[in-house]
Amino acid sequence: xxxxxxxxxxxxxxxxxxxxxxxxxxxxxxxxxxxxxxxxxxxxxxxxxxxxxxxxxxxxxxxxxxxxxxxxxxxxxxxxxxxxxxxxxxxxxxxxxxxxxxxxxxxxxxxxxxxxxxxxxxxxxxxxxxxxxxxxxxxxxxxxxxxxxxxxxxxxxxxxxxxxxxxxxxxxxxxxxxxxxxxxxxxxxxxxxxxxxxxxxxxxxxxxxxxxxxxxxxxxxxxxxxxxxxxxxxxxxxxxxxxxxxxxxxxxxxxxxxxxxxxxxxxxxxxxxxxxxxxxxxxxxxxxxxxxxxxxxxxxxxxxxxxxxxxxxxxxxxxxxxxxxxxxxxxxxxxxxxxxxxxxxxxxxxxxxxxxxxxxxxxxxxxxxxxxxxxxxxxxxxxxxxxxxxxxxxxxxxxxxxxxxxxxxxxxxxxxxxxxxxxxxxxxxxxxxxxxxxxxxxxxxxx
Numbered sequence: 001x002x003x004x005x006x007x008x009x010x011x012x013x014x015x016x017x018x019x020x021x022x023x024x025x026x027x028x029x030x031x032x033x034x035x036x037x038x039x040x041x042x043x044x045x046x047x048x049x050x051x052x053x054x055x056x057x058x059x060x061x062x063x064x065x066x067x068x069x070x071x072x073x074x075x076x077x078x079x080x081x082x083x084x085x086x087x088x089x090x091x092x093x094x095x096x097x098x099x100x101x102x103x104x105x106x107x108x109x110x111x112x113x114x115x116x117x118x119x120x121x122x123x124x125x126x127x128x129x130x131x132x133x134x135x136x137x138x139x140x141x142x143x144x145x146x147x148x149x150x151x152x153x154x155x156x157x158x159x160x161x162x163x164x165x166x167x168x169x170x171x172x173x174x175x176x177x178x179x180x181x182x183x184x185x186x187x188x189x190x191x192x193x194x195x196x197x198x199x200x201x202x203x204x205x206x207x208x209x210x211x212x213x214x215x216x217x218x219x220x221x222x223x224x225x226x227x228x229x230x231x232x233x234x235x236x237x238x239x240x241x242x243x244x245x246x247x248x249x250x251x252x253x254x255x256x257x258x259x260x261x262x263x264x265x266x267x268x269x270x271x272x273x274x275x276x277x278x279x280x281x282x283x284x285x286x287x288x289x290x291x292x293x294x295x296x297x298x299x300x301x302x303x304x305x306x307x308x309x310x311x312x313x314x315x316x317x318x319x320x321x322x323x324x325x326x327x328x329x330x331x332x333x334x335x336x337x338x339x340x341x342x343x344x345x346x347x348x349x350x351x352x353x354x355x356x357x358x359x360x361x362x363x364x365x366x367x368x369x370x371x372x373x374x375x376x377x378x379x380x381x382x383x384x385x386x387x388x389x390x391x392x393x394x395x396x397x398x399x400x401x402x403x404x405x406x407x408x409x410x411x412x413x414x415x416x417x418x419x420x421x422x423x424x425x426x427x428x429x430x431x432x433x434x435x436x437x438x439x440x441x442x443x444x445x446x447x
Contacts, residue, residue, distance in 0.1 A: 001379055001444070003389060007066040008440040009103065010059065010396025011347050013111045013156075014072035015042045017399045020049030025084040029074035029113045030124065030171045039405040040419040046399055047425050049090075053097050055397050058413055058427060060101040063440035067103045068153070068346055068392050069094070070111035071141055073134075077115055080133065088144055095148050105149050106210075106346070106392075109138050109198065111156040112169040124171020125187050128268075131194045138198045146205040153346065154195045154202075157214040157286055161188045162237040185258055186265040192244050193271055196278030210284035210344055211245025213238045215335075216308065217290035217327035226295035234293050239338075245283060246339040248276040282389070283335060286347030287374075290314070290327035319351055319408060323370060329377035329384075336386040343387065348374055349394035351401070351408040354430065362414050362430040371432070372439075372447040379444055391444075393436070397427065412436050 015031045021043040032042060048055060059067060075087035091107075098105045114124055114134075122130045138154070161170060162184055170191070174183040199209050218234040220227035236254055243251040249272065258264045291308035314322045328348070335343055350370035354362050375391065382388050395410030406419045414428040438446050 001382055004443070005389075006443060007104065007344065007390030007392070008444075009064040009066035009068070009390075009392045011068035011106075011392040011394055012048075012070075012396070012399055013108075013113070014070045014075070015045070015111075015113050016395075016402070017045045017048040017069075017397075018072065019043065019045035019047045023049065024075065024086040024090055025078055026072070026075045026087070027078060028116045029072070030116055030119050030168055031112045033116070033119075034112075034166075034168050034403070039403060039407075040400065041404050042400060044417075044422055046397065046415045046417065048397075051425070052094060054427065055413070056097050056101050056103070058429070058433075059103065059396065062396075062412065062433060062437045064101075064103050064396075065440075066106055066151075066390060066392060067098050068106040068108060070108040070113060070156070072113045073110065073137065074113050074115045076137060076141070077133075079117060080121070083137070083140060088141075091145065095145055099148060104151065105145075106151045106153060107141075107145070107149060108153040108156050108212075109141065110134065110154065114171040119168075119171040119173075122171075123173065123175075124167075125190050125194075126167075126170075126172040126183065128190060128193075130171065131190050134194055135197050135201075139201055142198075142202055142205055142207065146202075146207055149207060151208050151210060151282075152202050153210045153212050153284060154198050155191055156212060158188075158191055158195070159213045159238045159241045161191065162240070179263065181261075182263045182265065185263050188240070189265040189267060189271070192241070192278065193274055196244070196248075196274045196276075199280060200277040208282065209280040210282045210346065211242065211278075211280035212284040212286070212346060213241050213245075214286040214347075215331045217287075217324065217331050218293045219290060219311070221292045221294040221309070224295065227293055230295045230297075231293035234291070242283060242335070242339065244275055244278045245280045246341055248279045250275070280341075282342045282344055283339060284344045284346045285331065285335070286394070287328050287331055287345060288348065288394075289321040290324040291322065317350065318353065321351075323350075325370075325373035325377040328374050329381045332378065332381035332386045332388055333384060336381075341387075342389050344390040344392070345378065345388065346390070346392045347394040348391065349410040351410050353407040354398075354409045354414060356414070356428070360428075362428065364430045364432045367410075367430075367432045368435045371436075375439065375444055375447060396436075 397413040398411035398415040401408040416426040
């Protein structure tokens with residue numbers, strides 16, 4: 001049922017996995033400012049900076065043919081005007097190690113790892129100067145690795161810009177004298193300009209681009225028409241980005257809304273023409289959960305972590321996220337109906353506080369259950385006509401969460417460390433390791 005060249009694999013970020021905090025010329029990044037202090041920090045990660053080949057060998061054993069990772073901006077630039085050759089050399093070896101093991105490297109060019117000095121001097125992507133700096137860096141990265149890399153993702157979950165909450169992941173803090181929505185819209189516009197310029201450059205070098213958004217499926221809480229409108233509004237925050245990826249322009253609803261509410265960002269002469277160069281080859285999504293929408297209420301916030309409204313028809317995970325496999329199928333159908341572009345699922349998975357039992361094993365049946373149901377619904381969407389071409393599990397080896405928490409584990413491979421104690425970071429296969437290996441061997445037929 002699935003394509004013979006279907007991509008199976010995993011996805012991580014540099015800052016949640018690598019460690020090597022001040023090695024090889026790396027400088028502090030804006031993601032280092034986001035942990036609350038409640039858990040840990042990103043300084044050690046899971047030591048992938050030194051142990052990535054060990055992890056890649058395990059991924060090869062599972063049968064991965066693709067691996068998504070981020071190229072850490074703070075490892076690539078020492079200051080505003082200086083590139084760090086040691087960082088480029090690290091990713092040379094990293095990418096080569098993937099290719100040697102039969103995995104397609106899928107780099108994400110921005111995954112919340114902007115050097116702090118660009119936040120401090122320019123307020124991150126709120127500034128067009130940072131757009132220019134990022135574009136020039138990406139051109140150098142593409143020139144360096146373009147002959148090895150076929151697929152690129154430019155921004156991770158770019159529509160997260162419009163979620164309520166701080167924007168430090170994009171290196172920006174809203175000044176007190178600026179409306180928060182106008183501020184968000186400016187970052188949105190600036191990053192879409194960056195996306196479009198880089199997208200065109202990748203295409204000139206013969207590469208392919210996946211335009212990525214995170215999708216939280218939103219259902220009306222009741223059959224009241226206003227709840228349906230609220231649900232549509234919630235979805236529009238993803239569509240505004242996906243429409244640029246698929247059509248090269250803002251959708252009429254969001255553009256009119258910005259204009260009507262006086263929230264139009266500064267759009268320079270020629271910018272709308274630049275967006276026309278933003279059409280990607282594929283769409284890529286992260287999907288974990290759904291929410292419900294009620295008129296006049298926020299259905300989704302992202303202050304320190306994603307907070308959603310409870311759906312009485314669905315179970316919730318330990319961390320308060322709905323478990324909604326059918327929501328993935330609905331999402332795939334909606335996106336394919338709207339855009340008719342191939343779709344890759346580049347993040348999906350189940351976070352849990354896994355424990356080693358008295359036999360030294362990790363029996364994560366809950367993860368197998370979650371993922372098998374989601375893959376089943378993905379297959380149903382394909383049967384119904386959706387062109388879905390890949391499934392990448394988030395955190396295939398345990399990594400720190402976005403809040404630097406080690407208790408929220410996603411992996412098929414356990415890493416022996418916790419929030420406070422790095423221990424030996426030994427890798428241990430969980431029960432789901434053999435399960436996912438069989439899924440890949442059968443191209444999703446045996447779940």
